[in-house]
Amino acid sequence: MAKTKEREVYRGRLKGVGLRHTLPRERILAYLDRKNIHPTPEELYQGLKKKGYAIGLSTVYLNLQVLRDAGLLWEFKDQQGNTRYDGFTEKHHHLFCLNCGKIEDILTKDLPEFNAEPIQKAIESRMGWFVEDPRLELRGFCPDCQ
Structure with missing residues (x-):
């Protein structure tokens, strides 16, 4: 998917639940928007950093809560009790x-x-x-x- 088209898809998803588009939200959704991806917030943060995105861990936590509360992500606990996120809808x-x-x-x-x-x-x-x-x-x- 071309970057501009991809950005419009995420912009539409955010707007559809009443959230404004921000680059951190777009990047978090894009990272989680794949099958079999279930990172902890720390794993997500490290994954975004490896992609070259300058994003703070507190920004990741804050946006995960906002996106979860808006119904764009699913939060669950793994068998060790770690909180994980799933954006596969x-x-x-x-x-x-x-x-x-x-x-x-x-x-x-x-x-x-x-x-x-x-x-x-x-x-x-x-x-x-x-x-x-x-x-x-x-x-x-x-x-x-x-």
Whole structure:
């Protein structure tokens, strides 16, 4: 994607949730907007620095919170309790390797037999919760660790 077109895509995504476009937000979204990318804030900061971007760690933390609160990123904890971020917006679930810590995306459309709706409805009716976004988390061993 050409830089100008890419910038317009991120500008539109930010505007669509009521946020103004800034270079740090664009770069964070661009970095996270790939399948199987789930960095901690520190890993994201180091990754952006390696790309030659001058960005502060506090700027990364601040913008991650803003983007998360706007619904453009998903925040979750890995098996060690580290906070990680996911900007891949296609409906998906996560596979966690219990040995090496690898996290891999699995698309919902690749799990046609998994239907979260009955689980969601059962939780809502039995426990009174409103389940906004049911997600499946699978833990096991990746091919390299088996």
